[in-house]
Amino acid sequence: MSPILFYFFAALTLIFGVAVVANRNPVASALCLVVSFLGLASLFVGLDAYFIAVVQVLVYAGAVMVLFLFIIMLLDLKAEERRKINLPAYAGGILVAVAFVAQLWLVLQRFSAAHAPFPTLWLKDGQTSVDDVRNVGTTLFSVDNLPFQVVGVLILVATIGVVVLSKRELK
Helix, strand or coil, rough: CCCHHHHHHHHHHHHHHHHHHHCCCCHHHHHCCCCCCCCHHHHHHHCCHHHHHHHHHHHHHHHHHHHHHHHHHHHHHHHHCCCCCCCHHHHHHHHHHHHHHCCCCCCCCHHHHHHHCCCCCCCCCCCCCCCCHHHHHHHHHHCHHHHHHHHHHHHHHHHHHHHHCCCCCCC
């Protein structure tokens, strides 16, 4: 990935991530989160992690954001009273964010491994490419099969619970 595209997608992710927190409208905030997820998926494509990028778009930008929007619409947040902007809280948040970025910058400047490129991944037969889908599928359906099935049942139960709880009584 060219450095221009990297900086563009990184800036897109950061700007819309800040917009998620700064927006007062919950629907606009959720849509900004979708754009932030898409920028993050683009960064994964730049790292040649295509499977993770696709999962990022399908799971987070797709399913999780639909769930967030469903909850926002279910709670009817548009009727919620608007709060006043708390300037000391904003100033404190900005101060903490600046301190965090400064600390992160100082640590990365002193950490010598941060300046080295990633080593090449080697498979058993000497190939230099790693098949993400095969590794994830093999792990899910052999080593972690039972937890994978349990998570599926829990998601099904949670979905049924949401439908039952959100059903309105007819008068």
